[in-house]
Amino acid sequence: xxxxxxxxxxxxxxxxxxxxxxxxxxxxxxxxxxxxxxxxxxxxxxxxxxxxxxxxxxxxxxxxxxxxxxxxxxxxxxxxxxxxxxxxxxxxxxxxxxxxxxxxxxxxxxxxxxxxxxxxxxxxxxxxxxxxxxxxxxxxxxxxxxxxxxxxxxxxxxxxxxxxxxxxxxxxxxxxxxxxxxxxxxxxxxxxxxxxxxxxxxxxxxxxxxxxxxxxxxxxxxxxxxxxxxxxxxxxxxxxxxxxxxxxxxxxxxxxxxxxxxxxxxxxxxxxxxxxxxxxxxxxxxxxxxxxxxxxxxxxxxxxxxxxxxxxxxxxxxxxxxxxxxxxxxxxxxxxxxxxxxxxxxxxxxxxxxxxxxxxxxxxxx
Amino acid sequence: xxxxxxxxxxxxxxxxxxxxxxxxxxxxxxxxxxxxxxxxxxxxxxxxxxxxxxxxxxxxxxxxxxxxxxxxxxxxxxxxxxxxxxxxxxxxxxxxxxxxxxxxxxxxxxxxxxxxxxxxxxxxxxxxxxxxxxxxxxxxxxxxxxxxxxxxxxxxxxxxxxxxxxxxxxxxxxxxxxxxxxxxxxxxxxxxxxxxxxxxxxxxxxxxxxxxxxxxxxxxxxxxxxxxxxxxxxxxxxxxxxxxxxxxxxxxxxxxxxxxxxxxxxxxxxxxxxxxxxxxxxxxxxxxxxxxxxxxxxxxxxxxxxxxxxxxxxxxxxxxxxxxxxxxxxxxxxxxxxxxxxxxxxxxxxxxxxxxxxxxxxxxxx
Numbered sequence: 095x096x097x098x099x100x101x102x103x104x105x106x107x108x109x110x111x112x113x114x115x116x117x118x119x120x121x122x123x124x125x126x127x128x129x130x131x132x133x134x135x136x137x138x139x140x141x142x143x144x145x146x147x148x149x150x151x152x153x154x155x156x157x158x159x160x161x162x163x164x165x166x167x168x169x170x171x172x173x174x175x176x177x178x179x180x181x182x183x184x185x186x187x188x189x190x191x192x193x194x195x196x197x198x199x200x201x202x203x204x205x206x207x208x209x210x211x212x213x214x215x216x217x218x219x220x221x222x223x224x225x226x227x228x229x230x231x232x233x234x235x236x237x238x239x240x241x242x243x244x245x246x247x248x249x250x251x252x253x254x255x256x257x258x259x260x261x262x263x264x265x266x267x268x269x270x271x272x273x274x275x276x277x278x279x280x281x282x283x284x285x286x287x288x289x290x291x292x293x294x295x296x297x298x299x300x301x302x303x304x305x306x307x308x309x310x311x312x313x314x315x316x317x318x319x320x321x322x323x324x325x326x327x328x329x330x331x332x333x334x335x336x337x338x339x340x341x342x343x344x345x346x347x348x349x350x351x352x353x354x355x356x357x358x359x360x361x362x363x364x365x366x367x368x369x370x371x372x373x374x375x376x377x378x379x380x381x382x383x384x385x386x387x388x389x390x391x392x393x394x395x396x397x398x399x400x401x402x403x404x405x406x407x408x409x410x411x412x413x414x415x416x417x418x419x420x421x422x423x424x425x426x427x428x429x430x431x432x433x434x435x436x437x438x439x440x441x442x443x444x445x446x447x448x449x450x451x452x453x454x455x456x457x458x459x460x
Numbered sequence: 461x462x463x464x465x466x467x468x469x470x471x472x473x474x475x476x477x478x479x480x481x482x483x484x485x486x487x488x489x490x491x492x493x494x495x496x497x498x499x500x501x502x503x504x505x506x507x508x509x510x511x512x513x514x515x516x517x518x519x520x521x522x523x524x525x526x527x528x529x530x531x532x533x534x535x536x537x538x539x540x541x542x543x544x545x546x547x548x549x550x551x552x553x554x555x556x557x558x559x560x561x562x563x564x565x566x567x568x569x570x571x572x573x574x575x576x577x578x579x580x581x582x583x584x585x586x587x588x589x590x591x592x593x594x595x596x597x598x599x600x601x602x603x604x605x606x607x608x609x610x611x612x613x614x615x616x617x618x619x620x621x622x623x624x625x626x627x628x629x630x631x632x633x634x635x636x637x638x639x640x641x642x643x644x645x646x647x648x649x650x651x652x653x654x655x656x657x658x659x660x661x662x663x664x665x666x667x668x669x670x671x672x673x674x675x676x677x678x679x680x681x682x683x684x685x686x687x688x689x690x691x692x693x694x695x696x697x698x699x700x701x702x703x704x705x706x707x708x709x710x711x712x713x714x715x716x717x718x719x720x721x722x723x724x725x726x727x728x729x730x731x732x733x734x735x736x737x738x739x740x741x742x743x744x745x746x747x748x749x750x751x752x753x754x755x756x757x758x759x760x761x762x763x764x765x766x767x768x769x770x771x772x773x774x775x776x777x778x779x780x781x782x783x784x785x786x787x788x789x790x791x792x793x794x795x796x797x798x799x800x801x802x803x804x805x806x807x808x809x810x811x812x813x814x815x816x817x818x819x820x821x822x823x824x825x826x
Contacts, residue, residue: 348687
């Protein structure tokens with residue numbers, strides 16, 4: 095038996111998310127509608143597909159360890175410098191590295207109870223002590239988060255804006271006020287995975303060199319490239335350099351860099367996808383209402399639907415949908431676990447949902 | 461300023477390898493021959509290229525978090541069970557996870573002085589105390605490694621077989637004896653990145669459930685897929701499960717899984733590539749001898765060439781080759797740093813080397 099560290103030996107066997115294919119293998123058949131992982135069924139830019147196909151023949155070369163061209167393009171897009179950009183194997187990978195930079199065994203860390211669980215997975219994985227603040231009105235409670243940071247003297251606080259799993263958002267002004275209210279020396283991990291689908295006023299104006307915050311972005315959502323695993327963060331150059339001390343320097347491969355770079359260059363595809371996502375949200379909200387559920391207003395590529403009962407009922411709805419070939423997920427913790435979370439999909443996907451949801455609700459209710 | 465952990469604040473700014481593109485940007489022009497990163501210029505299987513191109517359109521979906529099909533194919537190839545296989549973002553990624561499993565601040569770790577540096581990077585990154593054992597006759601000194609493990613009570617020892625950067629190898633029988641000589645409770649990290657180009661007798665017969673060893677393999681070398689970032693390890697199921705507690709579960713994307721899976725299916729391409737690599741090694745050895753250098757016998761896709769002088773001279777040769785458009789690397793530590801390390805390339809690549817090496821040696825010698 096290997097001599098694991100004390101910390102590793104103490105970790106649970108849980109994983110943050112059970113993948114779609116894992117569910118399919120358990121069910122014994124593929125899903126008809128894949129609406130559980132907040133992917134973009136509208137797919138990546140055709141330019142990105144072409145760039146990836148072209149890069150495939152060059153896949154014998156390691157990718158650029160400095161992500162030079164990709165960081166330059168991202169910097170231009172965001173009006174920052176390449177020195178403000180760090181890339182990683184998805185936001186999930188970057189969250190792991192960020193936690194490792196700031197969290198040793200016993201370090202207090204603050205987040206909202208029930209928000210993105212992979213952050214918590216990493217905090218536990220590095221021995222941090224998680225302090226979770228309940229949502230207020232189904233949204234992260236900014237005042238209570240500040241209080242928790244103060245009382246725990248945490249060096250790190252996580253906020254997803256827009257939020258996952260609820261889809262809601264705070265205004266950029268409120269995020270700015272939140273940042274100003276945090277005690278000095280606290281780093282805000284602002285997870286903006288859903289920034290591309292959010293209204294512009296949900297995104298705070300933050301100076302790129304502001305040392306108090308790191309903003310996480312991804313190609314997995316509106317860009318339709320979840321299967322590439324490219325995330326990035328915008329932060330002060332000193333923090334970007336700190337990642338270089340621990341990151342997997344060749345971790346973003348050649349095809350991934352080529353695909354992401356081409357995707358940035360196709361703004362028309364992004365705009366079109368965002369418009370389709372917005373229309374899909376409306377359709378999802380309508381489907382929810384037609385079935386007596388209450389859609390939570392969303393700035394993301396999913397709609398969380400309040401089922402109006404308890405977690406047991408919502409879990410039964412998720413299971414009943416899965417049995418009918420529809421993959422959705424749900425918030426993990428009470429009282430938000432009274433809802434189900436449905437990603438925007440194609441018209442065909444949403445037609446499958448509309449067809450199966452009444453039956454699934456009936457099956458869950460009995 | 462973020463409140464980094466004590467460990468992070470103490471880490472140096474160094475990176476294990478400076479990438480080829482980084483060198484190119486410093487030089488201001490692309491290399492004519494890319495022979496420094498032990499990539500396979502013979503490229504990936506055409507089937508893998510086709511599979512990656514096809515998967516590109518599906519890149520909007522996350523990859524299978526359990527790598528089900530890939531692990532099944534690898535298990536079949538190696539005559540083990542899928543439960544014996546863990547995948548990761550290259551061997552580099554897996555080394556980081558393995559170190560994290562076993563190394564806390566102060567944990568002693570044993571390796572050979574001058575062998576693969578990314579392992580050391582991770583040991584330092586998790587606060588381990590590295591005990592390095594000098595090579596004997598330019599090879600890892602197995603007896604001295606055992607002694608070092610005993611005297612330090614290290615839970616982890618690293619051995620690359622075949623070795624990088626020297627290209628040499630021990631027989632499988634010697635590796636087996638080494639494993640038997642290690643004290644109980646020590647895990648051997650057996651890095652077999654170059655297994656595919658090694659003679660069969662360099663690979664030890666180890667039961668897949670043997671808890672004393674983890675064997676690292678990769679698609680980056682003979683498979684020609686360095687830019688995909690797919691590595692894997694063969695280990696006892698308990699150790700494989702331990703990785704699940706900390707790994708980035710969706711870290712290997714859809715295209716990467718598709719490419720690796722198709723590559724396994726094209727044994728003819730692998731055989732052909734291995735034959736071309738063997739021929740290339742002969743050609744590299746001849747070029748070395750024509751120039752008064754001594755090629756070290758190699759079981760890898762590179763040939764290390766003893767320049768017969770000191771590290772300063774070899775560094776000058778590497779620099780002179782770079783100025784002439786040829787990218788090579790060299791061992792990091794004395795006395796092996798008297799050599800340069802040249803990857804096998806295409807005939808055209810090796811012709812460029814043959815053309816430039818005499819001039820580079822002359823320039824370095826002045």
